[in-house]
Amino acid sequence: MKDSIIKVIRFIGFGFLEPLIRLISGEETKKNTKETFNKIGAPILSIFAFLLLWNIGANSLYNSLADSKIEKAREVGGDAEAERIKNIIISAKDKLDGQFIISDDIEDLKKLSEANIHAVALKNDKGTYDINYGLSSDEKKEVPVTLPSPKQTKNAFYTLWVDYKIVRADKKAFKEKTAKLNEQRVADGKNAIVYTGRPSFVDQVVTSLKTVFAGFLLALLIAVPIGIITGLSPTLRTSVNWIIQIFKPVSPVVWLLLVTMIVTTLLRNSEGDSSFIISFISVGLCSMWATLVNTAMGVASVDTDYINVAKVLKLGNFQKIFKVILPASLPLIFTGLRITLSVAWMVLIAIELLAQSPGLGSFVWEEFQNGANDSNAKIIVAMFIIGLIGFALDRIMLFIQNLISFEKETI
């Protein structure tokens, strides 16, 4: 039982839990305690150290901005004004770092007047939430906006989460309302009415994932076959080498412009939104080079022993490629694909931002332009979500690689 659990968690890439499981089952207590600390305790400690440093840094930035605001107030309105601003900023800081209450009890609204409450999200009779913020209008006006502290970021995360629930309920209501009408419209041969309201953060994440997968698939479909062909033929390899060398270092932004030129020309007569097409093609083109180079290298450097076996057994070309060369180069192809996926996810944000295509990139940009009190905190939330999703994508690729490749990788 224990061994099969360990096997499973190793397989899905959670091998760091292994010593903990062994420790719980009372196996080699001393060794496993040490291992548990190394694999679980130490990373958790480093997370706390990171949060602490972040908190110190954010607070000192906040205070330095606050000080200059107070000084400015002193110049304009004298000591009394400076004192007023100082009090506002201090109470605002408490509220920014305060608690975020999600509740369905109207009594909780009264807590807003307390010192350390950031916001109260109150469930309303429509089944969604109304968010009431603790900051007064004066505080909103005077609060220094800089790098948010971890607590502010946490509150921004809650805000986004509640907002997601609100948008979801809104969508559901819209769907119910238009269900009949849409049936009618479809029967009449017209297009159904679709929800055009504001997308939630989760919607943005989903859109970004769709874009990155479309781009990744495009990269895979272009790079793997071309990589195999060029890997097999030295002539082709040298003949396409210059293309790869020149286009590989080109910046994502330039790819985006290039793709925009081509796609807008091709789709000049269609009415739909071409920004999705532009962004996924750009993502694919930016990220495919790692796979292309790795595939070609993998195919070109298959162990001569395996090639000799293929020759001695007189395998046909098809058999030779699919039974010998491809399996032998799979580890390198997958290394390429993993790099491609992480590059795709990395350039995606920049490309979405520039292409005005919906997704995390435009979310970040809109928040930056927005400049509200919690905009910076929302950007930091997006940053962490982007990082976590990138990490998860890499793990998924590793999982797939371990499923189909003969060499097991654990990194």
Place this chain on the structure above:
Amino acid sequence: MAILELKNIYKTYSPDKEYKGEILDNINLTIEEGEFVAIVGFSGSGKTTLVNLINGLLKPTEGEVLFKGEKVEDTSHERGVIFQNYSLLPWLSVFSNIEMAAKEAFPKESKEEVATKVKNFVEMVGLTHAINKFPKELSGGMRQRVSVARALVMDPEMIIMDEPLGALDALTRGNLQDEILRIWETNKRTALLITNDVDEAVYMADRIIPLKPGPNATLGPEFKVNIERPRDKTTLNDNDEYKKTRNEIIAYLMDLGEEQAATTSDVVYELPDIQPRDYRW
């Protein structure tokens, strides 16, 4: 009738260079059908090059290799090869490794017929319990057995073994020697064994030919092994004929070694002008 003939083989890897890299020179060899011939030589004397010339992976620079009277231009299912380092495909199970060879050799047979054939050969090398395992789960001896089964499943007329037991420990080695002999005796195929172990050669072969060390390696005089089969390992050490043949061959090889050391000590080698191959584009 001679099944394999090597006529005036000369092989060099870089004919245009001043340093010619001659591996083999003036190789003449005739192997009769059903014979078990062993070629013994020092490591680095060009044994593997000679094997690759015979199985068709390489072509001689001059001279010709004749198999059943026809010139060898390419590899063929008629010559089964057992490689020194097993060369099993690690992503295929024991069954699939052998099946791949069987399918290629008998493309007209149905899947079931091929499967039965594969199973028979796996049984012959005693690996039925491991038929679904992957090469990395097997010991060195077991891997070499799979390699033997893979070569034999194609029903070759000649088995070429390139130091097949070189990487194995002494006990496994002895076992596999017996097994290869048993298989050879039941099927009476022609066998060519390349080895650096004189004892192994004397135990297994009818005829032993030393390969003089390269560059310009060539074959020495042959030694016939007049010991009746089946040979018994346990009493072989007391057999006078065995001792005589073995000592003759060892003395010959030792002389060669000294001669070689004497002639090459003053030679200044110019290194070939080669570059490492760069796969990084």
